[in-house]
Amino acid sequence: MGKNKLFKFAKLETYHHVFQASFDEPSREDFHMKGKWKQEFFKNDKPLVLELGCGKGEYTVGLGELYPDKNFIGMDIKGARIYTGATQALDKDMDNVAFIRAKIELITSFFAKGEVDEIWITFPDPQMKKTRKRLTSTRFLDFYREILKPDGILHLKTDSNFLYTYTDAVVSENQLPAEINTSDLYNSEVVDKVLSIKTFYESQFYEQGIPIKYIRFTIPQNKELIEPEIEIEFDEYRSYNRGAKMPEDTKIPKS
Numbered sequence: 001m002g003k004n005k006l007f008k009f010a011k012l013e014t015y016h017h018v019f020q021a022s023f024d025e026p027s028r029e030d031f032h033m034k035g036k037w038k039q040e041f042f043k044n045d046k047p048l049v050l051e052l053g054c055g056k057g058e059y060t061v062g063l064g065e066l067y068p069d070k071n072f073i074g075m076d077i078k079g080a081r082i083y084t085g086a087t088q089a090l091d092k093d094m095d096n097v098a099f100i101r102a103k104i105e106l107i108t109s110f111f112a113k114g115e116v117d118e119i120w121i122t123f124p125d126p127q128m129k130k131t132r133k134r135l136t137s138t139r140f141l142d143f144y145r146e147i148l149k150p151d152g153i154l155h156l157k158t159d160s161n162f163l164y165t166y167t168d169a170v171v172s173e174n175q176l177p178a179e180i181n182t183s184d185l186y187n188s189e190v191v192d193k194v195l196s197i198k199t200f201y202e203s204q205f206y207e208q209g210i211p212i213k214y215i216r217f218t219i220p221q222n223k224e225l226i227e228p229e230i231e232i233e234f235d236e237y238r239s240y241n242r243g244a245k246m247p248e249d250t251k252i253p254k255s
Helices: 003-012 037-042 058-066 079-091 104-109 138-147 161-173 200-207
Strands: 018-020 048-052 071-076 097-101 116-122 148-158 178-182 213-218
Touching (some): 003 079, 018 079, 037 071, 037 097, 058 071, 058 097, 058 116, 071 079, 079 097, 104 138, 138 148, 148 161, 161 178, 161 213
Parallel strands (some): 018 097, 048 071, 048 116
Antiparallel strands (some): 148 213, 178 213
16 A cells, blocks of 8 residues: 555544544444434534545535535545545535545445435446446435435436436336436536536546536335346446546547
8 A cells, every 4th residue: 555545544534524434333233423413423403415436525525615504425435535525625624524434335324214315426436247336226226215315316427328328227217206317417408506516537527528417316215126127338438447547549529
C-alpha cells in the first residue's frame, strides 16, 4: 500500500464525520448508529439522503451545499476516495455531511426501516457480468426499500448504456413508478440544478461525448420484484475497471 493511501486512511480515523466499521462488524450485529443518525450525529430531524458508491464524494458534498435543510451521507468501500469529499466537507465546515466506509451490501445494518428519504446511485460500476452485484438489481432494490420511507426516491445517474438499459427493464418489468427516465440527460428538457453536479467519472465520460442517463423512481413496499429476462449489449467504450482510460479509437464524438 502506498504512503499516500496510508496517510489518507490515518486522516480518516481522525475525522468525526467519517464512520469506518470493521468489514465484518455489521454482518454480526447492527452498527451502533443504526436508527440514530438524525438524533445523535446530525442532531436534527431533517430528511436523510444517501449517495451509494459515492467515490470521491462530489455528489454528497455538492448536495450538502445546495440543500442545507437536508442531511447527506456518502457510502463507499474505498477509503482513499472518500478522503477527498470528507476533507472538502471538513474544510467547508459542513455540518450536514457524513461518510461511511463499508460495503453497500451491508446497508441494512447501518440504517433502520424508513430512516432514509432518498438514495442516489451515481456512476457505479455497471457489473455487466454479475447481475447480483448491480446496484439497481432486484437484490439491491430489496435492501433499499427496507431502509427507505414508503415514498422514498431512488436516483440513478450513469454513463453506462448497459446499466441504464438494464435498470429501465427492471423498472418496466416491475411497473415501478418512474418520475423521470431519460437516455440523454443534457439534451433533454430536464432542468435541475442537482443533476448538473458532475462527479469525477461523469466529467471524464461527458467530455468524450457519451450521453448521460438518468432515472428517478420509487419502489413499492409490498411487491415481489422480478428480474427482467433481457439480452443487453455490453458497453464497448470502457473496460470493467472504472479507472481504465478509454482507448482513442472507441471515443464517441460529441453531437
